[in-house]
Amino acid sequence: MRDVSDEISALRKRHAEAAQYLKIEELRARQPQLETEASRPDLWDDADLARKVTGELSSVNDDLARYDAFGERIDDVEVLAELAREEHDDSVAAEIEAALTSIAADFGALEMRSLFTGEHDDLDVICEIQSGEGGADAQDWANMLLRMYLRWAERRGLDVELDEVSAGSEAGISSATFLVKGRHSYGLLRSEHGVHRLVRMSPFNAQGKRQTAFAALKVTPFLEDVPDIVIDEKDLRIDTYRSSGAGGQHVNVTDSAVRITHLPTGTVSSCQNERSQHQNKDRAMQVLMAKLAELERQKREDELNAIRGVQHSVGFGSQIRSYVLQPYQMVKDLRTEHETGNVDGVLDGAIDEFIEAYLRWMRAQSLDA
Structure with missing residues (x-):
């Protein structure tokens, strides 16, 4: 089975770059604040505020879930590749190649987020x-x-x-x-x-x-x-x-x-x-x-x-x-x-x-x- 360590390293680099343009650290800090606001019993007394809070929380949760899922997928394919190399098992080569291709393609869609730089790009x-x-x-x-x-x-x-x-x-x-x-x-x-x-x-x-x-x-x-x-x-x-x-x-x-x-x-x-x-x-x-x-x-x-x-x-x-x-x-x-x-x-x-x-x-x- 061919060595795929360079492809995995490239994916990890793209994952690190995603942390920058998705502002992952800011989102992790903001998430508990929004969860607290969303759980307030009087939140829906102000419907406009409630929609704003729940909408932002949904976006934050979505971005964090996508980012974390990419990290898990990279970990999984890296572990599979290491096991295959240690066991000299070529039977999973096709599965590894398919996983690498899939992750790379999905990263392409995620990286679209970095192109939204306008003040109002998030809006309807x-x-x-x-x-x-x-x-x-x-x-x-x-x-x-x-x-x-x-x-x-x-x-x-x-x-x-x-x-x-x-x-x-x-x-x-x-x-x-x-x-x-x-x-x-x-x-x-x-x-x-x-x-x-x-x-x-x-x-x-x-x-x-x-x-x-x-x-x-x-x-x-x-x-x-x-x-x-x-x-x-x-x-x-x-x-x-x-x-x-x-x-x-x-x-x-x-x-x-x-x-x-x-x-x-x-x-x-x-x-x-x-x-x-x-x-x-x-x-x-x-x-x-x-x-x-x-x-x-x-x-x-x-x-x-x-x-x-x-x-x-x-x-x-x-x-x-x-x-x-x-x-x-x-x-x-x-x-x-x-x-x-x-x-x-x-x-x-x-x-x-x-x-x-x-x-x-x-x-x-x-x-x-």
């Missing part, structure tokens, strides 16, 4: 899809993007709340707003902020000509508590309307949809998926507050480029990624140069490789700067 995220140039194809493309992100969230076990979907005038949708909830939702989806370009043989063209269509995704960290944002009621225009649209099972048709416009900035938020007009208004206001907080942060700290990238017009020359279905099949990110020929997989939500490539590219850009 507000996503807005808007169709752009391309007529009916653009509206259909916006609907395809919505499905892609819903499928991606489902694959990762993230929760999605679809707040608003506006049907297109010819096909698909003209816009949609949804909230993705789960740890690192914003940190992951900030890579998707920008214009997405589709090239295919148009099903809406009688001659079957190739058509280029554009749609954009805008992402905003969902800040539940934004105490520094003060809104004057006189600056708001509140419209109610009947929800329409596309989205099928994802949207409830009601007579109580609400759209709120902040007149000084032109910022708009909508919600049509709650049970009552009052609930729709509360959610739309919550989303509006998060958007205005984002605008204020950009204004104060000039973070437009650093956090979300530059948002261009939704048309030619502004795309971050191209999805080509004909005359060949390829998805290519124009920032990172990452590409794949598995277009069907990507459109079904398999976009993690593009997200990871972007996060690594951003870290490299930061180091170069």
